[in-house]
Amino acid sequence: MRRGASRGDGGYRRTVAAGVAAIAVVAAAAGCSSKEDQVPSIGYAVDNVLTTYNANTLDGAASGARQAFSRVLTGMSYIGPEGTALSDGDFGTAVPQPGDSLTIAYKINPNAVYSDGVPVTCDDLVLAWAAGSGKFPQFASATRAGYADIDRVDCQSGSKDATVVFRPGRAFAEWLGLFGATDVMPAHVAGRVAGVPDVVGAVHSGDVDALGRIAAFWNNGWNLTPGEQLDPALFPSSGPYRADSYTEDGGLVLVANDRWWGNKPATDRIVVWPKNSDLAAKLGSGDLDVIDVGANAVDGLDPGDGYTTVTEPSRSSEQLVLGTGGVFGSADARKAFASCVPRQQLFDDLGHPGFQKSAGLGSGVLNSRIAAPDMLIYPTVSGVAGDRYLHPDVGAAAAALGGKPITVRVGYLGPDKRRADTVASIAAACAPAGITVQDAGAPGFVPSGLSTGQVDAVLGGTASAQGAAGTDSQVPPAYSLAAGNGTNYGQYHNNRVTEIADQLAVDTAPGSRLNLSTEAENILWAEMPSIPLFNEPRTTAIAKGMHAAVPNPSVSGAGWNMDRWILLR
Template identity: 75%
Template sequence: MGTGVRRAGKARGVRVGAAGVIAMIAAAAVGCGSAEDQVQSIGYAVDNVLTTYNANTVDGAASGARQAFSRVLTGLSYIGPEGSALSDGDVGTAAPAPGDALTIAVKLNPQAVYSDGVPTSCDDLVLAWAAGSGRFPMFRAANNAGYADIDRVDCQSGSKDATVVFRPGRAFADWRALFGATALMPAHVAARAAGVPDLVGAVHSNDVPALERVAEFWNNGWKLVPDQLDLTLFPSSGPYRVESFTTDGGLVLVANDRWWGNKPATPQIVVWPKGTDLESKTASGEIDVIDAGAGSMPGLSPGDGFSSVTAPSRSSEQLVLATSGVFESADARRALALCVPRQQLFDRLGHPDFDKQSGLGSGVLSSRIVQPDMLIYPSVAATEGGRYLHPDVPAAVAARNASGQGPITVRIGYLGPDTRRADTVKAIAEACAPADITVVDAGSPEFTPTALGAGGLDAILGGTASAQGAAGTDSEVPPVYSLVGGNGTNFGGYRNGRITAIAEQLAVDTAEGSRLNLSTEAEGILWNDLPSIPLFNEPRTTVFADGLHAAVPNPTVSGVGWNMDRWILLR
């Protein structure tokens, strides 16, 4: 946007932020001039819907909540660009403490307070644990990995201190990733809405009626409906807070005056969800940052005034198959796998604008749980054996016949519009038609992954754990848990006792040899059962307006918004 056109709301000013590092960035950016041309509002477009404040529900985990709210709902850690959990000392500290089992002492920052004036407390940790533990099935949590391994959270209601005690023998290796950004929801809001004066007591005493009311709000009470927000339900624990959410104006985040850390470098961020007209919004100066799957959104390459980078992400693009209906038989799932042109899909769609010789994005992805930049990947990926790289129509027909079915129809859903995923489905349809497998593009702006389990779809095309936008970390745990029976992100309903046991062991075993053996065994089972078909590391494109500083691409579940409070845009 070399024209310098900005919307009227983006008045210029001299505010750079309180942090010394930001002052240095701004000084370096302006050189010999001044910072008086700093833009006061930055537009940020994501390739996902914004339907809920709560990223921890089944639908919330598939939404863009993590991309939008990492600096609104802070936690004890956040996912950095390398994919691992980094401690957030502004929120509090978490450190191992003596004990027979893994024990973590948590101390929340004494200054930490929500934007509504209520101090953060260990109640927030208790709610996160109760929701994710699996002990209270009334909570529709997306994932219970790690939280299910916690025996208890010792907490005096309202206290800044807590002790997280894991079950004996369940020393969850990625414990630093628990209670992270977007995981800690404001417990006082849920308790107030549910009419439960002592949430901690209700959890500890297993007060089912009280917990059912809390869970009802946790599941549904934080929905985001444009033009209909009750802001008292959406307090912030981060540098930004929600000011408004409208159809025409996007999700407006403004500086949280009660934030106790370094003030945001830019006073306002406007998040634009999927469905936004990127071309017109960038032309009018309303969008400065775009974070999306490569080739997925029209207008993703806005031209002059912007720079962009496309790179492989830690999200595993894949087909997740139902294990009921047309795909109840593993033979039917095998029939589809035998006609999906995996090598062709990678060649055409899997590495746009880059050519990696090794690591992420270097080839067809042949593991569901191990990433190509891990040392054990070659051995684990070898279990595929080259059987499913290229279409084998006679083998696909034989597998379909073995399933006892004649010609079959497969409805593949994804969050539309998405040009790359539409092209993916088209290529699969062309390759599978000779095997009498009719593939229907069921992509839709109304897509939800739960449609797979409800029988509305036969397969989902998406990233790790069926996510439609940014996804993935450097851990094997989230992807393998998406194949565990009963886990919220297991949308296909796949159940295999040995896979569940392997997932539980991978969660606590850090020895490289054990992880190699377990992952290899798991992939052997999964290539036989075929609950999913991995394709490639999803390529992601990040677009920055010229003059934007301190923005860093993040090819993980957090997306580029992971450090939005440090962004500075100079004109």
């Protein structure tokens, strides 16, 4: 049997919760064993698909790219086990400067170089900003949060230094998380393929034609298809690992990046197995050493005694995101559906498998879309829901529909046993109200299918993500309801909710956040663009003999520190 663990680079300073501490193994124990005892390759299973190298596109953000590539495409920060952005000094430094507007001086590590030999430069930061800023709509970016608040990125092409100046009054509070792991894509690749030798010049001049070509590549040029050769010139790495190959039979193979300037990876090879790899079969054949999946999502996946397994609530908000056209074109129809969704039953049956929390994450039905149960403001904000929409109210649902039956197609990335059970429970509860609920889960499902009318609702996590998701921030969930933001797959539009999302991004005063969040929830419960269910429970299983593997129930998943993993026989 094989085994897995925590970043040893000094960036992880916070105390890990009890469930995490129980599974962490002191790395010093690994040092007591001989090199011959170490397994040269570790298998890592994720409950999502790997369809792109770029985690910042609409479909990329909902995929498993962040779980797989956090230590392949590094950045100024990474998301630790508590869902918080932590500085990554290996990549560079970011220092606030004095002035009327928020200004950050970025210095990329002088030794930072991509695996193809091209230096990491401020050009890469400029591309990340351009893609996420909303100024250039050619980019199909998942979110504009933070990047839209930047006025300009001062960068001399090829330099290691950049000065990022935010717009007056738009001091993005969580600026540390910008330009983070998987956010910074290689600008030199996009420029070369697009035929634009000066990406910085094209962005600064607003060259529409050049930016259109760059965006066309950025949107789709880094797509991944099992069996196709991974050209190292197209998929260069800025982390301790680089992508070596990707096949259905062999998984995504990450190998040590010889050009990595930081500490050498503790294990030379990691194989990432996406959910369409038949994870239960891979477990049976001994290919999985770290398993990071939604609880009870993968049928037949039982790690057994050879693993230390923890199931805990995550920072991802399991929810139904509703379309705002078609069958759900009216708030009445959306509220009718909400009236028959058995939220309390879903939490009782599916929301806390194997654990009981008296407070905080995972302690009950989720009654807010933008505040988490471990936030001080949550009791007041969640109180807006009251006792409404906890149990099916067939009469209220039928009355809201006006006697007109409807059919609701609920999509999610399948197969997923827990989500299939969720849809089945909703279907049974809603049928008496004249609402037929169809399970539209499919292996190729993407949340953007909601925008194109392929389904009527998405069942997923924060911002409709289908695997690991969530941080300790209110910003991503708020922006998933903001007009024009990519992750607003239901195309919900309320000017005040959009204003509140923008205010939450810059206003850190507890009183303001309480008032803004409460106001937003009043609107959201009245217009029902989504239905919160519970904090998604996540299961992390780590083979015994693994060292430094630590669960990360956030968007980064357990792979956040895979370069420190050591597995001893």
